[in-house]
Amino acid sequence: MSTSSERGRAVRSAPRQGPLPQHHNAIVAAEAGRCAADQNAFWEMHRLLFANQAEWADQPQPLTQFLGYAGALKLNAASFRQCLDSHSHRSEVLASQQASYQANIQQTPTFVIGGRQYLASELRAAVDAALQAKAR
Numbered sequence: 001m002s003t004s005s006e007r008g009r010a011v012r013s014a015p016r017q018g019p020l021p022q023h024h025n026a027i028v029a030a031e032a033g034r035c036a037a038d039q040n041a042f043w044e045m046h047r048l049l050f051a052n053q054a055e056w057a058d059q060p061q062p063l064t065q066f067l068g069y070a071g072a073l074k075l076n077a078a079s080f081r082q083c084l085d086s087h088s089h090r091s092e093v094l095a096s097q098q099a100s101y102q103a104n105i106q107q108t109p110t111f112v113i114g115g116r117q118y119l120a121s122e123l124r125a126a127v128d129a130a131l132q133a134k135a136r
Helices: 004-010 026-037 042-051 063-072 077-086 090-102 120-135
Strands: 110-113 116-119
Touching (some): 026 042, 026 063, 026 090, 116 120
Antiparallel strands (some): 110 116
């Protein structure tokens, strides 16, 4: 088994968003993540969105919650709001969603290693197996 530091040096992560249709606020949440990324805070926003999903998932308008998260992260509120209001990243989010559909990804998070899909619970073993195969 490889160590975390070995994995960190050998594995490249390329996060994609695949908003699922059963979550009616998934697209705007993905947009919020990308708007935060404009201010170098994608992963921080991602963690807040995931941890607080029960607060915003069923809201008719989750903007208040998302603005609160942006404030907690000390993002420029005006820029963040303008980004969300103008849907600056909508086309990217929809393209990512379409790619997820085409790859038959049906739940998040899903990880793809060597063209095969893995769930989060399978990730460590899959990475270790891929690194071992590469070492041969």
